[in-house]
Amino acid sequence: MSRTPARLISLAVAAAAALTAVPAATATGATPSAVGGTAATAGAATATASDPFYAYDGDRPLASFAPGAVLKTRTLSYHLVGIPTPLKAIQLLYRTTDAQGRPAANVTTVVRSLTGDGGKAVSYQSFYDSLDPEDGPSRAIAGDLTLGGVIPNAEALFMAPLLAKGYTLVIPDTQGQRADFAAGPEYATNTLDSIRAASGSAATGMNDRTRVGLIGYSGGAIASSWAAALAPSYAPDVNSRLVGFAEGGLLVAPAHNLRYVDGSLVWSGVIPMALIGVSRSYDIDLKQYMNDYGRSVYDRLQDGSIIDALGRFPGLTWKKMAKPAYANPNSVPEFVDAVNRVNLGQAPTPTVPGFIAQGNGGVLEGTFGNPAGIGTGDAVMVAGDVRALARQYCATGNDSIAYREYALLSHTGVPVVWAPLAMDWLDDRFEGRPAPSDCGRIPAGNSLAPERPAPLS
Template identity: 75%
Template sequence: MFRHTTRVLATAVVTALATTAVPAATAAAATPSASGTSDPFYTYDGGKALSSYAPGAVLKKRTLQYHIVGLPTPVKAVQLLYRTNDAQGRPAANVTTVVRSITGDGSKAVSYQSFYDSLNPQDGPSRAIAGDVTLGGVIANAENLFLVPLLAKGYNVVISDTEGQTADFAAGPEYATNTLDSIRAATDPETGTGMDGDTKVGLMGYSGGAIATNWAAALAPKYAPDVNRRLVGFAEGGLLVDPAHNLKYVNGAVVWSGVIPMAIIGVARSYGIDLKQYLNSYGLQVYSALEHGSLLNALGHYPGLTWKELAKPQYANPNSATEFLEAVNKINLGSAATPTVPGFIAQGNGGVVEGTFGNPPGIGTGDGVMVAGDVRALARQYCATGNDSIAFHQYNLLSHVPVAAAWAPGAIGWLDDRFAGRKAPSDCGHIPSGNSLAPEQPTPVS
């Protein structure tokens, strides 16, 4: 059974991630839809001010059939509109989906964070589940197979739209609040999901989903202590730690350089920055093309792209774009708190396979998009700051896509053990050294 599950997961993950790594011809021709929605469920229209509700409060509820690429299945899903906070700490409404296991009793749940990475809220997993079909939503649809083993094991699965309703791509702190308040909403006994305040929860996510997973684990003790006490652990792979390092690592890459404009648009949007002040005419052109795009609109479409090609000459060094740099430092996990629950972290280091040949001084190599030295440094930092329950594995010959398939079965098995109450393994003391995760310092405008 385990071998069969492993094969299913491997196939699902490779299929899903391969669609992001090698864009299809249809992606090139697609025109990203504008943000916003015609579905009234996503809009808070109550008489009370949104700020009057506590984070995690349920604002709306609906039950619908679970859809895969627009086709309804017999599986039922509960969707909740709930109160949360955005990256700037402002009250916001977001949507999460709960899928109940037919074999479970509601005592355990996995909060699964999707890697739907997009600048278009229409690509969120809740919309794919509701039956919407978009190009960027292909990723969330492909992840459906990821959920089958969890449901079969008796876990209820909670799937938040981690980027929020404005698709604040890469804004880790907002990913965290959306995730933690999603768990609060899903385990509110009044929602009828079969869960309550005693339901144990595990966090799981890869790549973009790892951003939400790690930030949620890091912020939970302070932001959501009620959730933190019920967390059994966090399992993640392919993690973004220090975005300033990643921008330099993928600079000029064949496939992954497309995340440069995506990241700077997402960060600017999240923190209300006028990014256009730093961009040249070509940068503005790329900005316009990707403002509401997804990974499928970005990856492979800008081979060899660099920050310098997008920026005005005086901002050739991204550290000279002061407002942008300040925002990037806010989403550096190295400056966030240490999680208090056990963690399982996996990372690849064979990025040349996916066309990333960079090896910048002080940054080094990675899996094609994520920096291996940053992930090692973060794991070591956690060990050194009181969390000795960190399991870590680096796949030296594998890149971002295949590591997902290698990581997933182990992540589920690791979560199984945490729910069973078994002692978490530790690799503390055996993790190789990594990079400095100190905040980036500004440089003068040239």
């Protein structure tokens, strides 16, 4: 979701007013517990680039902890645009798993609502979309203000109503401590283990019976959708407590998205961002296939956020970045392997109800492409892919899928309509009302088959 910096700051200021109007959660004390490391002190401390809270420094190997184990805990003031509010946030360093199955440490933030009893929680996945770990929600909440970090500040506008309704909020750093942008499977493990950690910490008021809903837009939808898909196999203990997932602006088959935004006016900058993030996640080197210009763009965005990419590279294409022999991205074996790994259409079907929304008015944001077999979208996400995924879920055993497509709305326009509907939809799931279904009424979409290698040009 794109905003100009000034717009983001104004949204964050409005979010500050919304959050401070919510009753502050009770502080959890000044000596929270830690596993395998020194407990972090509570209070109004802020994170810094060298903040030791983010590093696991215990004596036991990280691999010896179960995924979701809490490694450190601290309580601090919830900050908006660097300013502390009366609201308290509990932050947890926890053990998780990266995209290659290796143990990793990550951070999540829990905000309690005084109007709730801890029996219901919403895991809110942010659309911070950055290749810089300093832009993560936990650091923004702890007081580190970066331009990219203003996005999770502004998202408090979405979170304040949930707190007011009595939900405990769980806000994971979905992209992990390396900021592996667009690497969906890693988003999932970070999200699911965040819920495990929050449920296993006495400081949060949650436990292994707390029911949980997933919600996220754009980058947050990547995390929500992959978490719902992988929960039955990776975290069946969490899946048994999920009431559903609500998402909008969804990335399904990234190879399609890269072709769709190729040459666009605003969103073409996500091409190098996605290449960097997925390459980082799977430890592959795509720079070897790029020309001098491509490498310069790649290097420029190594630590960039979505704010650094949007509108900064109008007309950018893969071909402009690649060496002549690799003008077709499918001639790069590592590219084909990577995009197939993060193709949501190849992931399992979630077993819980879902509400999926997608725009299809991308021309409003300068994306005029209509590639054969891919079609149009909201300027960055492909509508035909999202329809195909929703239909696939219906056809493979999940008939509790609600789908909305907004033909005249672009990526930044859909949240205005989607957010209140998504929250109402989650309310109904927590109340136990039957989940609505649009199965049988969703228009046909694209093929979500894996990409195939192509010969060199």
